[in-house]
Amino acid sequence: MLIAKMAHHTEINCLDYSRAQLRQLRQQHFYCPACHRQVVLKVGHYLQPHFAHQQRTACLTAEGETAEHLAGKALLGELCRKQQLRFRYEVYLPALQQRPDLLIYHHEENIALEFQCSPISVAKIRARTQGYRQAGYRVIWILGQRYQNQSWTQRQHAFLQYLPAWGWFQWHLQVRTKRLLLIHHITHQGYPQQMRWQVNLFSDLKRIKKPLRQGLSYRQCMKESTSLYRQLNQAAPKLLSVQQSCYLRGHHLAGAPVCCHSPAMPPINRQASLLLNVELLLLCEQLGKVTLNQLENFCQQRQAAFYQLPLFSHQNWALYWCCLVLNRWVSSGVLSKQGHNWYFLKAHWFQDYFSKATALKQLLAKR
Numbered sequence: 001m002l003i004a005k006m007a008h009h010t011e012i013n014c015l016d017y018s019r020a021q022l023r024q025l026r027q028q029h030f031y032c033p034a035c036h037r038q039v040v041l042k043v044g045h046y047l048q049p050h051f052a053h054q055q056r057t058a059c060l061t062a063e064g065e066t067a068e069h070l071a072g073k074a075l076l077g078e079l080c081r082k083q084q085l086r087f088r089y090e091v092y093l094p095a096l097q098q099r100p101d102l103l104i105y106h107h108e109e110n111i112a113l114e115f116q117c118s119p120i121s122v123a124k125i126r127a128r129t130q131g132y133r134q135a136g137y138r139v140i141w142i143l144g145q146r147y148q149n150q151s152w153t154q155r156q157h158a159f160l161q162y163l164p165a166w167g168w169f170q171w172h173l174q175v176r177t178k179r180l181l182l183i184h185h186i187t188h189q190g191y192p193q194q195m196r197w198q199v200n201l202f203s204d205l206k207r208i209k210k211p212l213r214q215g216l217s218y219r220q221c222m223k224e225s226t227s228l229y230r231q232l233n234q235a236a237p238k239l240l241s242v243q244q245s246c247y248l249r250g251h252h253l254a255g256a257p258v259c260c261h262s263p264a265m266p267p268i269n270r271q272a273s274l275l276l277n278v279e280l281l282l283l284c285e286q287l288g289k290v291t292l293n294q295l296e297n298f299c300q301q302r303q304a305a306f307y308q309l310p311l312f313s314h315q316n317w318a319l320y321w322c323c324l325v326l327n328r329w330v331s332s333g334v335l336s337k338q339g340h341n342w343y344f345l346k347a348h349w350f351q352d353y354f355s356k357a358t359a360l361k362q363l364l365a366k367r
């Protein structure tokens with residue numbers, strides 16, 4: 001941590017002093033603002049000078065702090081200063097037993113910044129976020145290097161947020177290059193599934209562009225169908241159950257209707273949207289009429305197929321995801337909708353991969 005208490009409850013911030021000045025202060029006594037135990041002032045050559053608890057304690061601030069976390073906090077403070085934002089470092093909030101890295105005071109609003117570098121569970125993200133919100137704080141999670149690699153698993157998806165202007169987004173802080181990046185318009189596309197996103201510097205948010213809205217391209221559809229066909233030939237285990245459900249309805253997965261190919265929104269599906277769409281279509285075919293309740297059951301049975309979004313407390317995003325698909329099918333004539341119910345009309349299944357490929361090639365040639 002950067003801040004400690006001294007005798008007479010005065011506060012000291014490491015960032016306000018040079019290393020030489022801090023070395024002269026080392027004989028003083030310092031205390032943790034949260035647990036009031038004595039802490040040590042550490043002034044080395046490389047690491048940002050900071051305070052640390054003497055032993056492992058149960059104090060919430062006693063998690064070992066990395067160089068990245070210490071430098072990141074200082075960097076975020078610099079950015080706030082440049083934006084002329086009023087802020088304080090590491091304010092301990094006793095009622096919440098939380099201590100955000102920075103607390104910003106902006107237009108009567110208190111914003112807690114959490115620079116997350118270490119692993120954290122989905123449950124903990126949810127609890128902390130709710131804690132802040134219930135106490136009237138807005139919380140912004142900013143992700144460190146650990147979360148910036150290319151493989152998007154649950155731990156990256158957990159920090160997804162949404163704004164109409166930015167789509168699905170999150171914040172990444174690159175300490176090494178001193179850049180705060182907005183990763184926005186995050187989507188899942190294709191089969192096998194890929195992540196797509198756009199990047200803007202924090203200093204350049206006015207220039208955010210929405211991606212061009214793309215309808216279904218037959219070329220893309222062809223590509224997805226071929227990958228699926230290859231995986232089916234290799235008897236990929238993840239396809240078994242979907243393939244079986246298709247057989248039971250007299251279909252072949254490789255001949256899935258064109259309507260099952262679509263980009264996924266919001267980007268919360270673990271399983272490729274092509275497979276989830278096929279399962280949804282089979283449900284519609286089988287039931288003829290699908291109610292909101294039945295759709296909810298479908299989602300509940302497939303909880304593992306969707307990522308959890310702990311930054312949202314109420315919305316059932318899996319259900320929302322499925323409703324979007326069904327509504328898209330209403331506009332393409334696969335379903336009709338009356339009130340809160342969807343009715344199956346028709347969908348063209350191809351006999352196999354080859355007849356689908358032939359049909360798609362003809363459609364491609366027409367364009």
Ligand SMILES: [Zn+2]
Nearest residue numbers: 032034035059
């Ligand atoms: Zn402490």
